[in-house]
Amino acid sequence: MTQTAPPTEQRTAPSVVSFENVNKSYGDVRAVADLSLRLHPGETVALLGPNGAGKSSTLDLLLGLRNADSGTVSLFGMTPAQAINAGKVGAMLQSGGLMEDVTVRELVKLGCDLHPKPHPVAEVMDRAGIAQIADRKVNKLSGGQEQRVRFALATVGANDLIVLDEPTTGMDVTARQAFWATMREQAAQGRTVLFATHYLEEADAIADRVLVLHKGRLLADGTAAEIKAKAGARRVSFDLEGAIDEAALRALPFLSTIDISGRTVRIQSHDADATMHAVYGLGLYPRNLEVAGLGLEQAFVAITSAEEANAA
Numbered sequence: 001m002t003q004t005a006p007p008t009e010q011r012t013a014p015s016v017v018s019f020e021n022v023n024k025s026y027g028d029v030r031a032v033a034d035l036s037l038r039l040h041p042g043e044t045v046a047l048l049g050p051n052g053a054g055k056s057s058t059l060d061l062l063l064g065l066r067n068a069d070s071g072t073v074s075l076f077g078m079t080p081a082q083a084i085n086a087g088k089v090g091a092m093l094q095s096g097g098l099m100e101d102v103t104v105r106e107l108v109k110l111g112c113d114l115h116p117k118p119h120p121v122a123e124v125m126d127r128a129g130i131a132q133i134a135d136r137k138v139n140k141l142s143g144g145q146e147q148r149v150r151f152a153l154a155t156v157g158a159n160d161l162i163v164l165d166e167p168t169t170g171m172d173v174t175a176r177q178a179f180w181a182t183m184r185e186q187a188a189q190g191r192t193v194l195f196a197t198h199y200l201e202e203a204d205a206i207a208d209r210v211l212v213l214h215k216g217r218l219l220a221d222g223t224a225a226e227i228k229a230k231a232g233a234r235r236v237s238f239d240l241e242g243a244i245d246e247a248a249l250r251a252l253p254f255l256s257t258i259d260i261s262g263r264t265v266r267i268q269s270h271d272a273d274a275t276m277h278a279v280y281g282l283g284l285y286p287r288n289l290e291v292a293g294l295g296l297e298q299a300f301v302a303i304t305s306a307e308e309a310n311a312a
């Protein structure tokens with residue numbers, strides 16, 4: 001597994017988040033399996049995984065909403081409850097209804113009143129882009145507006161750790177961009193931002209560290225570039241002239257996928273050099289040859305499907 005080494009000055013600081021051999025099962029389902037990780041100040045970390053990978057369970061354990069069956073979860077060297085009571089953590093979760101019969105301003109003010117180190121209400125609403133809907137009742141909001149209110153509640157005070165479970169679901173492109181600009185500012189001020197997402201392009205664009213979870217296990221931990229390298233595959237495409245021998249092409253070494261469409265051949269290979277050597281060995285002369293690294297999405301699929309194949 002690739003580990004991201006934190007800068008020297010961070011290695012001595014207590015970890016913002018520490019999981020040591022954490023396990024959590026629901027009956028027969030192992031939601032979190034022997035998870036160990038540490039997050040450091042100022043990191044923006046994406047938690048990626050397919051449905052049911054254990055992302056929400058991991059965040060619930062981190063926030064002390066559920067207890068681990070075994071192992072230790074600590075935040076800033078404290079228990080999750082202690083860290084939350086100390087006002088060190090802001091969270092924006094997917095589930096959990098918002099209080100309904102109040103206005104947006106009243107709800108945000110309540111959040112500020114409850115925080116030990118609150119920001120001014122107007123500033124919080126401005127930052128979340130909800131000043132224009134301050135007087136609207138919470139139960140009259142659209143899905144995207146509700147997300148912005150959740151975002152405001154996660155940033156009512158000065159938190160050292162911000163935890164977000166699929167925060168931009170339901171937001172339009174403008175809201176999404178504004179949201180991530182704010183999160184970048186928070187990280188630049190030394191806060192740690194941990195978010196679960198299904199939008200791989202967001203992880204690629206925003207996170208400086210990506211954790212890939214699958215069936216409760218941590219499969220990869222590194223920068224988006226390292227995750228792509230770990231998938232170890234390249235995309236190759238070329239055109240062929242003359243008769244095409246499909247069987248010979250499908251038997252090329254190191255292939256993970258192949259698509260033959262007319263004269264164009266598109267492949268994914270674990271060793272593009274060896275695969276192309278074999279193409280030339282067949283006496284073929286590929287034209288318009290293009291070789292590219294995998295995108296994060298394809299790397300993610302490659303890593304999780306390799307894991308499925310190993311488990312089978």
Ligand SMILES: Nc1ncnc2c1ncn2[C@@H]1O[C@H](COP(=O)(O)OP(=O)(O)OP(=O)(O)O)[C@@H](O)[C@H]1O
Nearest residue numbers: 026029030031049050051052053054055056057058
């Ligand atoms: N309360 C529960 N009781 C029983 N099983 C549960 C419970 N909560 C989660 N699970 C199971 O634990 C596994 C991990 O679920 P979890 O919600 O943590 O995954 P996730 O990665 O957040 O998924 P998604 O992307 O779909 O939100 C899944 O198999 C899920 O069905």
